[in-house]
Amino acid sequence: MTDTPPPARAAPFRTVLVANRGAVAARIIRAVRALGCRAVAVHSDADAGAPYLEEADEALRIGPAPARESYLNQDALLDAAAKAGADALHPGYGFLSENAAFAARTAAMGITFIGPSPHHIAAMGEKTRARAIMAGNGFPVAAGSGLLPADPGEVLAAARGIGFPVMVKPAGGGGGIGMAIARDEASLLRAVARARAAAERSFADGGVYLERFLERARHVEIQLLGDRHGQVRHLFERDCSVQRRHQKVIEEAPAPNLPRDRALGIAQRAAAALQRLGYDNIGTVEMLMAEDGTFGFLEVNTRLQVEHAVTEMVTGVDLVAAQIRTAAGEPLGRVLPSRVAVEGHAVEARIYAEDPRRFLPSPGRLVRFRLPEGDGAWRIETGYREGMEVTPFYDPLLAKAVVRGRSREEAIRGLRELLAGMEIEGPETNIPFLLAALDDPRFRAGEVHTGLAAGITV
Incomplete structure (x- = not known):
């Protein structure tokens, strides 16, 4: 029967x-x-x-x-x-x-x-407000300032209170746009002026603030999902430390060289903080992890992340479907399995139409665009086909490639083979940089940090 x-x-x-x-x-x-x-x-x-x-x-x-x-x-x-x-x-x-x-x-x-309710989007969209909210809910927050005033003397005083070097960041934006490092007082006011101008141009909001800049920090983030019934659960962590121009290019799950008890501990704290706030859909808590292992909150992204696929590959959860179902009012108990675990390892690379050495956009016609077809252990997502124009109007992301392996080594090897098998002619792409990064002995050893890309040559 x-x-x-x-x-x-x-x-x-x-x-x-x-x-x-x-x-x-x-x-x-x-x-x-x-x-x-x-x-x-x-x-x-x-x-x-x-x-x-x-x-x-x-x-x-x-x-x-x-x-x-x-x-x-x-x-x-x-x-x-x-x-x-x-x-x-x-x-x-x-x-x-x-x-x-x-x-x-x-x-x-x-x-x-x-997506989350407008209330949560607004609360987390202004970064200094989000920092105060998370600190008030018992979450560790990186050293930083509130919104910077116009007075240069007060700006300098804020930086002295944090300690150099500092990162100047737009309060209302993201994606690395407008971020600038100031290593001393002589460069601080220039960096603030540049950041304000970029923020105003890109986000129609010139507000900026300061954060302590950590030279060899790791970018670790927690994937979360809430429902309309007061429940929030985490789906573990990702490491997004390989970045250029403060933008992620290689992401992986789980985070390498991070003990599972520490990863689970910070993930549970993130879920508890958002549950106390009544958070009600998909979100990501982003953090910097210092060399001594301490975490500092950066921001909450109130949306689906580009790198969501690595979490899907190791948990088996369709995050987009889960997001849609919770938005329709379904409780998490029906949307997610009672127990979600991490199995294997997944690594994702973002393929951009750009100069792989200077990371400048490379628009143009895709004369040849042949990508391997997915086989279950890996997948490629793209919005392009051969013959289309990569225009200067939008972000030059051509595709995302993600590979799952039984081990991190197997996933890296599979991603390397996948990238090497892509046939793209017309615009330049960052594939040479991605291959060099995947071959870098520091990356292979899991010794990742946000400054790693600067030491990789193509």
């Missing part, structure tokens, strides 16, 4: 508008359709020929190529959602994914924003 199959679960939404582009749009569309929902894609004129549009049930034009006229145009996106009859909207990552006003406008239309 065979077991009776469980009853089919109703689709969490009827129609989901995917308000993004590229690899993340393709990833979300697949998850939406697998859950039985109708997926509607959007595109600018520059992305009219993107392959993920064919994977959606419908594709709608939202404007010209510049992001401010398309993917950052709230009116155009909400008009598209209304036209599609969407009852939910997934913002992906980047663009408007952490915009509290956009989340609130979406909800006001009776459309579910697939």
Whole structure:
């Protein structure tokens, strides 16, 4: 006698508008359709020929190529959602994914924003406020300042109180944009001026603050998921220490050379802090880990992360599906297994259209773009196909490649083989840098830190 199959679960939404582009749009569309929902894609004129549009049930034009006229145009996106009859909207990552006003406008239309509530997005979006909130909830916070005043003397006094070197950071942005290191008082005010200008230009918010800069720190983050019923669980940690221009390029899970009891301890503290706050969807607590092993809070990213796939590969949890289901009101007890464990090791590399030595964007036509097809142990996510133009209008991320192995060594070896087998002609890519990083003896030994990339030559 065979077991009776469980009853089919109703689709969490009827129609989901995917308000993004590229690899993340393709990833979300697949998850939406697998859950039985109708997926509607959007595109600018520059992305009219993107392959993920064919994977959606419908594709709608939202404007010209510049992001401010398309993917950052709230009116155009909400008009598209209304036209599609969407009852939910997934913002992906980047663009408007952490915009509290956009989340609130979406909800006001009776459309579910697939992400944290606007309250949490706003609370964590301003970094100095987020630092104060997490410190007040018993979480370790890196030494730093509040929002810097205009008076140069007060800026210098704040830096002296922290101790040089310091990192100047935009309070309302992310992605490494506007960050600048000041190693002494002579360079501090110049760094603050540069950071303010970049923050104003990129985020329409010139507020900046200071953090103590750690020379050989590791970037460790905790993946979390909350529901609308007061529960938050962690899905362990990732290490994202290999960075260029303060932006991640290689991520892995679990973190190498980090004892499991310490990793679990900080993950549990992060989950407890967000549960006390009533956090209600996907989020990531990002930290720096000093050489002495102490952790210091950096920020909470209130969205799906680019590197979510490494967590999926080692836990078996579909984070995008889980995010959608919790947004629809399902409790975590139904969304996640009662016990989630880490099995094996996963490493991800971001493939960019850029000069692999200076890390400058390299737009152009993809004359040849042949990527191996996934086999279960690894996967590649992209929003491009051969013949498309990589334009200067958006981030030059071409694809993400992630490999799972029984060991870290096996995962690194598999990722190296995968990258070496890619055939990309036209724009330059950072694959030579990625291969050099994967071959670096320090990386191989798990001796990773945020300054590692500076010592890798191509």
